[in-house]
Amino acid sequence: MDLKKIAELITNALEEYQPIKIIFSQPKKGNEFKRRVLTIKNQGFFFWQEEAFFGNQVFHKNFKKKEEVEAWFEQHKEQYVQALIRIEETDYQLLLGQKRTKIRVQTAPKEAKIESHNRKKNYIFAEGIPHDFLVELKVMNKAGKVYAAKYDKFRQINRYLEIVADVLQYLPKKSLKIIDFGSGKAYLTFALYKYLTEQGYEPDVLGLDLKEDVVSFCQKTAEKLNYHNLKFALGDIADWQSQGKIDLVISLHACDTATDAALAKAIEWDARVILAAPCCQHELMDKIKSEEQKAFLRHGILKERLAALITDALRGELLEVFGYKTDIMEFISLEHTPKNLLIKAVQQGKTTKPKTSFKNLESLLATYGLENWAMYRILEKDIKKIMGLPD
Template sequence: MRSVMLDPDQLVKAVASGKQRGTDPQWRRAELRYVDLKAGRQLQITTYDATQAFTANYKVGDSALVEALDELLDLPFANWVVTTATEETTVQAKTPHTALVSVVEKAQAAEQQASHDLPKERLLPESDPVFITLGLSGKDGKLKPSRASKYRQVEEFLRQLDTAIDDALAKKHLRVPTADEPLRIVDLGCGNGYLTFAAQRYLTSVKQLPVVVTGVDIKEQSRDHNASVARDLGVNAEFVVGTIDGVELPRNPDVVLALHACDTATDDALARAIDWEAPLVLAAPCCHHDISAQLRKAPTPSPYAMFTRHGILRERLADTLTDGIRASLLRISGYRVDVVQFVESQHTPRNTMLRAVRTGGPVKGGSVKKEYDDLVSTWALKPKLAELLGLA
């Protein structure tokens, strides 16, 4: 099928997945299709690891395209499915030297979709009542152009939440909810509740999970606005006024969300989640002023002066150090942590998310604690989260 995949007039889509017995391919899945861009027609290759997708485009006729395709074909995927306008060919590896090949002719020719902006499967469509009520979409159910970035942020958040909850339930880190004992989800620093309501809507209407969500924000205006939206939607959501570090809930939550809480407000949220022993935590940090200010004041350890000499590099280093330290402290506190890519908000270029699942009690000693101690000692840092956890 290599020649078919190299022919933009034949290929509709090709998908590689699975792994042959006893192998471990670099990618979990790969998808190929041709797209029409301003630079001309290109083969778009999207590869997936365990947490995120990577997309690269290769111009038709370029040797780099051939090299990229051959590299994929060399990987020990278990299955390849290659679709053209008239047939679908499946190649399934049976042994290292044999494969089962099946060809199914398509009764009706598929339209080759070469547009860059293909319709994407949405977890919640833009016409959903929650988006209309929140003002992201008009009464006609069409997304308002000025709210496209917020809609994209909500959509990507739901994908992360969906993956995290499925994984936590499958591995029994998160209890199975019932009508009498629904999942308790708290959104710390919820603002106008876009993510709060989207989470409630998706988990109850699409995934059919019993949940109750609570939004916490310091502003009374947010509570009043969100309570009104909840009444209009008729959903099971509560909103309280309070600070992240001071709010008291009647019962500890199962899932803690803290998306784009500014600077050390993210540390406050993580500290509360750890104190609650929340099974699942999703936090997308915003600005990182605290560590950045400490880097400006403290002497730079050798030989890293080249990173702090230039302002833009120092800021990026502060971002990395801050979230690396947070991930380490979560691990020390008994969580398995993944740092994954998350869409940026309309206010900040930061686009990482800390996804943490509680797997045990606090770690006593060990390599994780030593790595953390060595890091903060080398850079003379006093992280806010460590202070909140009594580890400073």
């Protein structure tokens, strides 16, 4: 192994966002600084940070492009006697001589391995196996290694599939019709299709989105992967008409009232199962009022969160009115924002008690001076019919 090989290893690690640490020590004459560069992950974003130590002072500089780190390494390798390069679980100790560089390769100390070690959870789509859609969507490389920058996505996909696995008992194995509203780049849609197929189901999945470019990208990707019964279409949830029954309605992070439109559609079609992760609910933000709870409402951020919680609680009760047993649980959000709830609803038929749920719903509306909200308005006629209320 020589310095050229080390430079290649660094480039690969940077390209794949593998955790990396480069430490230069023993500055040569005329150089007073010790330096190191570390991978930093902040709210899902990756960058590299240099720390330069001078006496008891420390200076920071951020690099956003891998080329900047490569140039930094090239520049400083001449100015130090020693360097340590840690890539994931391996340490490369460099003795940088005038003519020759001595390189010792060894396993990094135990503490340095903790991160990678903890990652090895029992995932449905495990790391280390190249799953075709994950490779195609650039979540993992061809050897099955998950890119560090996509690790949150990888975890989210697996968490989502655990939730799907829980509701499989309510779904038919043959001709299983699914619609995924607001499918976006469709990581979860591809994962769902692949998972169901592997479990022996015959899924027929449609991803719907407003964005032409993502729909076209996803359609091409599905064709490339030979996922024959996974299709994508351009359209607005509120206007979408289904042909025939739909067994499972999914709506993950569709914005604001798009979730209400999705839930209302699912109810209209009497879908057996609904999975919805709401996102950026603004509708009630300007409408909620409460003399008793001014302490919440005078802070924008608290008001926003409270409005989102009220919206989800109302959705939950309304789903129960329509015969769905509803659970609201934690989901992994990509951005680690409060957008991490998932509504899971399973149709129970006639066994529920719509009156209790409707009472809960009315009482919550009254508490916050509200009359209705998007989902309620769409379903108003049906609600009145179920509850025996006048038109």
